[in-house]
Amino acid sequence: MKIDLHLHTSERSKCSIATEEQQIKAAISYGLDAIVISDHNKLVPVQHIEELNEKYKPFKIFGGIEITIHGNNNMNEDILVIGLHDEILQEKTWTYEEVYNFVKSRGGYIALNHPFRYSEEVNIDIERCIPDAIEVHSTNISRLDEQLITDLAKRLGSKLICNSDAHNIIHTGIYYNDIGGNPKNDKELVEKLLAGEYKLCKDDKRVDEHNKQVKEREDFIKELIKQGKTAEDYCKITGSWAGPFEKVARGKSYEI
Ligand SMILES: [Zn+2]
Ligand SMILES: [Zn+2]
Known part of the structure; x- marks a missing residue:
């Protein structure tokens, strides 16, 4: 089952x-x-x-x-x-x-x-x-x-x-x-x-698909961090909550 x-x-x-x-x-x-x-x-x-x-x-x-x-x-x-x-x-x-x-x-x-x-x-x-x-x-x-x-x-x-x-x-x-x-x-x-x-x-296919999208977002966040942007900037730019930004800033990832 x-x-x-x-x-x-x-x-x-x-x-x-x-x-x-x-x-x-x-x-x-x-x-x-x-x-x-x-x-x-x-x-x-x-x-x-x-x-x-x-x-x-x-x-x-x-x-x-x-x-x-x-x-x-x-x-x-x-x-x-x-x-x-x-x-x-x-x-x-x-x-x-x-x-x-x-x-x-x-x-x-x-x-x-x-x-x-x-x-x-x-x-x-x-x-x-x-x-x-x-x-x-x-x-x-x-x-x-x-x-x-x-x-x-x-x-x-x-x-x-x-x-x-x-x-x-x-x-x-x-x-x-x-x-x-x-x-x-x-x-x-x-x-x-x-x-x-x-x-x-x-479900391998859906996990891979999910991770591809997460990676794109996290690469974008890493770029923002390099430019000295904050979680607040990230929320303003994307309309998203701060979670993903904070996770990447802590050296973590949302890839599953
Ligand atoms: Zn829960
Ligand atoms: Zn739950």
């Missing part, structure tokens, strides 16, 4: 420009068998997941949630929870330790999404509360961080996952996990993920 465990829909994530229906149809067109809808701090109502599954079967839709945790150093970290639908997940302001204990004591699955995205370190205590997995590839993870993330996961004994983090259907399923068998429900999906019975996969 080819599954993207991390993507966003405009019904519950303001930053996504893709509706549920567009995400599902895009995933089907890219050859996936299933997705987990993991909106920011919002669950998909259980009854609605059932309706979506009925409408698009045999394609499978699972409901998860991406929770933002206010961590150390005044930095946030995002974690992915699968297998639980308790509304308290979206209602409470959690510390990492609290949400970890809540999820693990109820048989759920917890992963750290895109570590090192805005920071040189992980700003929650994953040494003490070891996540089931760490996301190693997505459209929000620089490929320069792959080794760092792989080493971290290995040291902690966490599995790796890779996902699109798509907020737009051009990215849906660009990275995915190919799970052995065909989990029918949350419990079976969580079991497969915990057992590591899957392969990390990507």
Whole structure:
């Protein structure tokens, strides 16, 4: 079963420009068998997941949630929870330790999404509360961080996952996990993920295409930096947010 465990829909994530229906149809067109809808701090109502599954079967839709945790150093970290639908997940302001204990004591699955995205370190205590997995590839993870993330996961004994983090259907399923068998429900999906019975996969052609565009933008930013321009200048010139400029200025890259 080819599954993207991390993507966003405009019904519950303001930053996504893709509706549920567009995400599902895009995933089907890219050859996936299933997705987990993991909106920011919002669950998909259980009854609605059932309706979506009925409408698009045999394609499978699972409901998860991406929770933002206010961590150390005044930095946030995002974690992915699968297998639980308790509304308290979206209602409470959690510390990492609290949400970890809540999820693990109820048989759920917890992963750290895109570590090192805005920071040189992980700003929650994953040494003490070891996540089931760490996301190693997505459209929000620089490929320069792959080794760092792989080493971290290995040291902690966490599995790796890779996902699109798509907020737009051009990215849906660009990275995915190919799970052995065909989990029918949350419990079976969580079991497969915990057992590591899957392969990390990507859509090579779309990754290459994506990186080509990123490289063009970053070459342009490097040129601006050479000319002494600032992030503010970059925003004015391009109408984009400062993120890409700051990343390049830190010697990082958005190539995935
Ligand atoms: Zn995130
Ligand atoms: Zn996300």
